[in-house]
Amino acid sequence: MKTYKVVFAPSFKEIQAQEGKTVLEAGRDAGVYIDSHCNAKGTCGKCRVRIVEGNVSPVVEEEHNFINENERSQGFRLACMARIHSDITVLLPGENILKAKAGEKLFSKRSEIMRPAVKAYRVDLSACKENVHRAFFEDVIQYLNKEYNINNFESDLSVLQNLSKALKEGNEKITVFAWMDKEIISVLPEWDESAYGLALDIGTTTVALYLCDLKTGDVLSSGSVTNPQVLFGTDVMSRISFSASHPGTGVRKMQTELINSLNIMINQMLVENNITSDRIIDMTVVGNTVMHHIFLGIPPDELGKWPFIPSIHGSVDFKAREFGLVINPAAYVHVLPVEAGFVGADNVGVLISEEPHEIEEMSLIIDLGTNGEIVLGNKKGPLVSSSCATGPALEGAHIGNGMRATIGSIEKVRIDPATHEVDYAVIGNKGWASEKLNIKNEKSYKIKPVGICGSGIIDAVAHFYKTGIISQDGAFSKEIKSPRLRKRENGEMEFVLVWKDDTGIDRDIVLTQNDVRQIQLAKGALHGGCRVLMENLKVESITRMVIAGAFGLHIDKENALALGLIPWCKPENIIMAGNSAGHGAYLALVNIEKREEADRIAREVKYINLALDKNFQKEFLNALTIPYKTKQNDN
Amino acid sequence: MKTYKVVFAPSFKEIQAQEGKTVLEAGRDAGVYIDSHCNAKGTCGKCRVRIVEGNVSPVVEEEHNFINENERSQGFRLACMARIHSDITVLLPGENILKAKAGEKLFSKRSEIMRPAVKAYRVDLSACKENVHRAFFEDVIQYLNKEYNINNFESDLSVLQNLSKALKEGNEKITVFAWMDKEIISVLPEWDESAYGLALDIGTTTVALYLCDLKTGDVLSSGSVTNPQVLFGTDVMSRISFSASHPGTGVRKMQTELINSLNIMINQMLVENNITSDRIIDMTVVGNTVMHHIFLGIPPDELGKWPFIPSIHGSVDFKAREFGLVINPAAYVHVLPVEAGFVGADNVGVLISEEPHEIEEMSLIIDLGTNGEIVLGNKKGPLVSSSCATGPALEGAHIGNGMRATIGSIEKVRIDPATHEVDYAVIGNKGWASEKLNIKNEKSYKIKPVGICGSGIIDAVAHFYKTGIISQDGAFSKEIKSPRLRKRENGEMEFVLVWKDDTGIDRDIVLTQNDVRQIQLAKGALHGGCRVLMENLKVESITRMVIAGAFGLHIDKENALALGLIPWCKPENIIMAGNSAGHGAYLALVNIEKREEADRIAREVKYINLALDKNFQKEFLNALTIPYKTKQNDN
Secondary structure, eight states, X not given: OOEEEEEEETTTEEEEEETTOBXXXXXXXXXXXXXXXXXXXXXXXTTEEXXXXXXXXXXXXXXXXXXXXXXXXXXXXXXXXXXXXXXXXXXXXXXXXXXXXXXXXXXXXXXXXXXXXEEXXXXXXXXXXXXXXXXXXXXXXXXXXXXXXXXXXXXXXXXXXXXXHHHXXXXXXXXXXXXXTTEEEEEESSSOOOOEEEEEEEOSSEEEEEEEETTTOOEEEXXXXXXXXXXXXXXXXXXXXXXXXXXXXXXXXXXHHHHHHHHHHHHHHHHHHTOOGGGEEEEEEEEOHHHHHHHTTOOOGGGGSTTOOOXXXXXXXXXXXXXXXXXXXXXXXXXXXXXXXXXXXXXXXXXXXXXXXXXXXXXXXXXXXXXXXXXXXXXSSOOEEEEXXXXXXXXXXXXXXXXXXXXXXXXXXXXXXXXXXXXXXXXXXXXXXXXXXXXXXXXXXXXXXXXXXXXXXXXXXXXXXXXXXXXXXXXXXXXXXXXXXEEOTTSOEEEEEEOGGGSSSSSOEEEEHHHHHHHXXXXXXXXXXXXXXXXXXXXXXXXXXXXXXXXXXTSOHHHHHHHTSSOOOOGGGEEEEESHHHHHHHHHXXXXXXXXXXXXXXXXXXXXXXGGOTTHHHHHHHHHSOOSSHHHHHO | OOEEEEEEXXXXXXXXXXXXXXXXXXXXXXXXXXXXXXXXXXXXXXXXXXXXXXXXXXXXXGGGGTOOHHHHHTTEEXXXXXXXXXXXXXXXXXXXXXXXXXXXXXXXXXXXXXXXSEEEEEXXXXXXXXXXXXXHHHHHHHHHHHHHOOOXXXXXXXXXXXXXXXXXXXTTEEEEEEETTTEEEXXXXXXOOOOEEEEEEEOSSEEEEEEEETTTOOEEEEEEEEOGGGGGOSSHHHHHHHHHHXXXXXXXXXXXHHHHHHHHHHHHHXXXXXXXXXXXEEEEEEEOHHHHHXXXXXXXXXXXXXXXXXXXXXXXXXXXXXXXXXXXXXXXXXXXXOOBTTBOHHHHHHHXXXXXXXOSSOEEEEXXXXXXXXXXXXXXXXXXXXXXXXXXXXXXXXXTTBOOSXXXXXXXXXXXXXXOOEEEEEBTBOSOXXXXXXXXXXXXXXXXXXXXXXXXXXXHHHHXXXXXXXXXXXXXOSSOOOTTXXXXXXXXXXXXXXXXXGSSSSSOEEEEHHHHHHHHHHHHHHHHHHHHHHHHTTOOSOSOEEEESGGGGTSOHHHHHHHTSSOOOOGGGEEEEESHHHHHHHHHHHBHHHHHHHHHHHHHSEEOOGGGOTTHHHHHHHHHSOOXXXXXXXX
16 A cells, blocks of 8 residues: 655654545654544544645535634634645644633733723713714824823724724713723724733744733733744744745745734634733734744844844834734834843843843843843843853754653653662653553553653653762663663663653654753753853852743752753752743733833843853863762752 | 617716627717727727727737736726627726826926935845844844944835845845834845835826836836726725715725736736836825725725714824735835815825915915815915816816817817807817818817817807807806807707817817806806915915916916916916826825925814805805906906
């Protein structure tokens, strides 16, 4: 029977699959986790994927319940229903929309000050009836001036187009929504101040979106989805190349893919919260400089070569209609400023969220995404920042059995120093694998591991060192005798974390010598970068550290320190902050003072280009080794 | 053989035509002039028409030379090639693009002050190379600040998208185009300050467009085209009804038809002048209040009922991309303010063109379009304005053999008092018909009349009165014996202006008793309106009169006075100003001070609603009669 090549993005894992096999089956064979609750019956809708290249079987009845026409036109299918008929590329959208309750908890402690850019004003023109109307718009302006003492309003064209109808329907009572007290962007034919906004964090690999109530500050829904630009390259450099090699069209393609994905997410959130799209009247955006440029449709080509100049530095406001976003087309999208060629608006988001410039104590802030962005400073002095080319290894990419932190990935590892036996925890299950007598029959531990994500890799490598499986320079031991430590066919050493029978991929899950080297390079870049900033501000040791990024929530501080991923800091003084960049976007959404703060901080922060720094190479090399007794080494 | 109904807009003349006849042949039978130089061979392209309803024969090879794909999709055809296969409606686009030389003469005397909204600045960033770039946009801003002392620029998104490429292509030297010194709307990768703008005058029946060089003020091309909205109603009230009866979609349809027609005209002008669309970076618009609203996509519904409130009064600026105009999408379109429900931005255009508020002497300004808009005032006092429901009779509509002032229409008439013989002049020929011994054989008088336009009608009715053919109350004489004065089948009297053999429509060209009544109603409304304004400012007689509107260029002052169309004024003190509204749009395009003047005047001018004025009814009735000795009556 004929077989075809099936590639799964964003990991770009490949497998040969027989003609007629479902995409879900091929995914399981490739060790790619695709959620399915209904056992491939087409009734749960969890296995939505996007076929971005190649032919699969036609859409069947069952899929209509889960995939609308617009989504179908973009290639969305249920993996359990789509059968392979050619070489195909499949994008796992990684959609993850948190429902209202879960969303509410997000950022809950930090939204006390509400000062959104869009304000609602009640207008009543019924008194004008007896007088002479001049024109509806000027009557509204006069009323706002008299009642609220605001003047010099401009108007979106759509407001003028809707105004007379709104006044008629509302019996002369309308609600006017004004942006920055400068421009009327929406009118409602009743007195109703409800308004909603979106905060967007565009990561290289994952895009996070938050739907917020602009009256209360509540996060009504939050969601994340694979950045579909992974189809054009998994890291920023390859996206820059794609843009440069497709002048004009490249950046537009990547922008369109992103907007399409966002629109699908926005529509889901609208339905979930029973809100119409025109009620979303504000939006803020953060992202690294390349994501920032592509979102704006600006070719990022110059960011890929010395001297790495962005096209624009300051924050900008453009109308939603210029992006084709399915929110109120008159709404402004506020894109936060970037700091420099490689320290973007995402880091600005982190800064206004963590506020190192408001704290007496010196803070080291590390935002771990596909790359690492670091800031050091305090209230008194300058802030210095840098970008470390950690690359996507910490996200599980470029690691043989690596994967992102989704269901089925090994997120924790511990190794018995005596027996070298491995225990692990898998996302989607509760507790450690060893706590279950029999994994196969235990319902609460039904999910078999299919790969290992960043936090699991850090645990594993740290334990490799602690247990002597690797030496300080990262090489696998030649003395330890364990069936898990073995030679591959190509002569490379590898260590088996989970035996084939216990995995969901019908083969062993391993870490190879090369995988360990990848982690060493990433940690060398990050740790070395931190040291350069510390030398720059003459800081000897870190007493306060914030690790931002969703990834940070999962990693084990002790193991990260043991590995030397980060400079030494007492574990109790390391704060795991979660998605601070997204939180910064949220703060800028609900409080315009945070936008001003962002503009100010982005101008003031001093960027250090590690590639040009004379000390970096030395620090990088030093940091490649694995210091177990980190404290003594660093402090 | 089967026959079909063929309707020709904008006159809505109907004829039954045999299946397979060409639209050109049907037009000739209907007395509708369709230009054709090549004698229906499909080689001159002059007979372009638009089939807006019904089926005609498929497009043939010859048409490809004159009609592009976009135009074909809108129904454009060569009338000599399209054969009738069903009931059809044909729109005569009345396209008339003046070539460069003719355009240059237009407004030539009045463009001395050049102060356009968009200014060009030369930027050279090559000096930045040695220093550290922060970001390209900020570098440009810094340069503009240093070299030109301008600051706080914003930017169109497209500029950010093009900036790095322009700097690269221009070797760091670019030209920056800034709107109102506020926003950068375009960049060029070289030092080239050439910039172009459009001035648009949207008439109810005809749309006039001027392409201007923003460096020199020259009008490079001017063009006029039938407002395609005539398909939805020939006058403003019927367009309001169309909007009201099709909520949401009606106004959008009319707007889209207008934009499509404009885009065809713009493209012709671009080709003619060898300019690319992105070099057109500014635009001004005038039009009556209903045209103004429809252009902006604002439903004009409230303008159709008491108290006739417009949606917006002041001037507005919106981006070209919001209208879908094929100019630089980042360009601003400046729409001049309206005065009141029925005195629109076109009249504001007339005011900034004629400047009665700058002249010591009292001026009466009459803008004759489909309706008449009048203003009275001088430098010292207030300006008062009004709108007279003259209706389209003076444009030849609602008159049996009436037509617009295009080729084939009788534009001048004189009647011998003794013999009642008629002499006439036809647009497209030179001189009077009587000056040619034999019209048929004389090459320079080859165009046979097919109808009569406004100026001809005024001449004819004035001569009817002077020669006793009608009495003071407008009734045809029962005493005069002439074969030309006869009774129609329905008993109505009519006067034959041109006998069948000399016409191009195979029947006599006549004016009927009803036609004379239509003219009386129109002149009563206009003259009565003028009297009300004069009473309002206690002005006894007019010593300075300006007649604006293309129509005014053709009418005979003496006959207009004889008819009592206008109040008495010495003929030498009556200025025929041409398209002052369009000229006002042009002035606002090349000089932003005129925009400020327009905003100020529009606020200050006092609008008198004739429907609510207690004197109007009396003045209207008085003005219905035809005063031959106008001087004695009025002065």
